[in-house]
Amino acid sequence: MNSTSTPSAVASIPASGAAPGRRTICAAAVIAVAGIATVTGCSASPHVAAASTATVTASAAAVPASTSPRAATSAPAVPATPVSAPPASAIPALGHLVGVFAHGAGFGQVKPSRIFNGGDPTGLVSSIVWKSWGGASAVGTGTSDYVGSGQTVATGSQEPATVVAFNLGTCDGKLMYRAVEWYFPQHGQAFNASQYENICAGSYVPNS
Numbered sequence: 001m002n003s004t005s006t007p008s009a010v011a012s013i014p015a016s017g018a019a020p021g022r023r024t025i026c027a028a029a030v031i032a033v034a035g036i037a038t039v040t041g042c043s044a045s046p047h048v049a050a051a052s053t054a055t056v057t058a059s060a061a062a063v064p065a066s067t068s069p070r071a072a073t074s075a076p077a078v079p080a081t082p083v084s085a086p087p088a089s090a091i092p093a094l095g096h097l098v099g100v101f102a103h104g105a106g107f108g109q110v111k112p113s114r115i116f117n118g119g120d121p122t123g124l125v126s127s128i129v130w131k132s133w134g135g136a137s138a139v140g141t142g143t144s145d146y147v148g149s150g151q152t153v154a155t156g157s158q159e160p161a162t163v164v165a166f167n168l169g170t171c172d173g174k175l176m177y178r179a180v181e182w183y184f185p186q187h188g189q190a191f192n193a194s195q196y197e198n199i200c201a202g203s204y205v206p207n208s
Contacts, residue, residue: 121153127142
């Protein structure tokens with residue numbers, strides 16, 4: 001930064017044993033800018049110059065290193081944005097307890113491990129492990145009572161069964177799988193979308 005010198009008052013002080021005017025002291029022009037002091041003058045007495053330098057040094061030391069309020073302020077921590085779980089209403093349930101299935105089990109639940117339509121043992125599937133859930137259909141495997149041709153329910157056997165929940169949609173204002181069926185692939189059976197339990201209306205399709 002450019003600066004303009006301030007005229008200094010000059011006084012002639014006679015020194016002992018010396019002719020008047022031979023020794024002069026120039027009053028120092030002190031300029032303090034941002035804590036840095038500059039002393040200008042002419043052939044000053046060593047003692048006066050030292051005193052002036054000490055005064056300037058002390059004045060510079062008294063200037064704080066920083067007067068900006070930002071110097072002592074740290075940036076606030078940014079809080080982590082919590083990750084929200086999807087609303088429960090977006091996760092479909094397996095139908096609901098209604099009609100001929102009103103006294104069953106597992107209906108109205110999400111990924112039930114046990115389904116019972118309230119009838120005989122062939123209407124029970126237990127120990128279900130779902131391989132998928134939430135899409136157009138859900139598939140799981142469990143154990144149910146298999147009754148072969150010429151057998152009665154009493155002579156059936158517990159075997160692995162594949163469970164399929166499908167027909168995803170809204171029923172009574174709730175998102176659910178509105179149909180479910182299970183079968184035994186090891187006996188040549190396959191999924192048949194035209195034969196199932198309507199767990200929205202509470203009836204069998206076809207009606208039996």
